[in-house]
Amino acid sequence: GQQLNQSPQSMFIQEGEDVSMNCTSSSIFNTWLWYKQDPGEGPVLLIALYKAGELTSNGRLTAQFGITRKDSFLNISASIPSDVGIYFCAGQLPGANSKLTFGKGITLSVRP
């Protein structure tokens, strides 16, 4: 089956630093989505990407849809303490009933 790889499982950075997270797949996806999940909450959509090569920003967040359609990255610039959480990538094939395939998530810690 399709799998998305996110590593490392945890990342520790200093407040103010930039951080980049990568997500790779053995399969091609038509849509890539990045979510952030806080403890005890549901995931919140950060950025959605729909075309290979697409680069999209949302405030301090920037994400790109890889040219091969098998990978995506998320950059967070000038990190702040509230960036702490679990970041999931998700890939999706076309179709109204198409399921999301999730990565295992990266837990980000930001030291003040």
Place this chain on the structure above:
Amino acid sequence: GAVVSQHPSRVICKSGTSVKIECRSLDFQATTMFWYRQFPKQSLMLMATSNEGSKATYEQGVEKDKFLINHASLTLSTLTVTSAHPEDSSFYICSARGTGTEKLFFGSGTQLSVL
């Protein structure tokens, strides 16, 4: 972004009882809703896909008689955990997709604890 409301946020029940979790799309019509289960420090595991007015499609290994899903309207889906047991304790999350969009929006989750 679109709002998906999930209720209750936390429930504690005795073993053998049934628990119903509601998922509502507040500002859009959700033709498809998904139900996930998440264990601590794990990713989301898809349980089932529900379409309004039709039977849910369950993932392999998920008991459909155990986890009853009803998607009676374009804004409401419910998940009922029947005869709950301690091993059913988990974080359950719903998500909804509106018509003509690839984006999936999630509810805030329900923490189920079965004693």
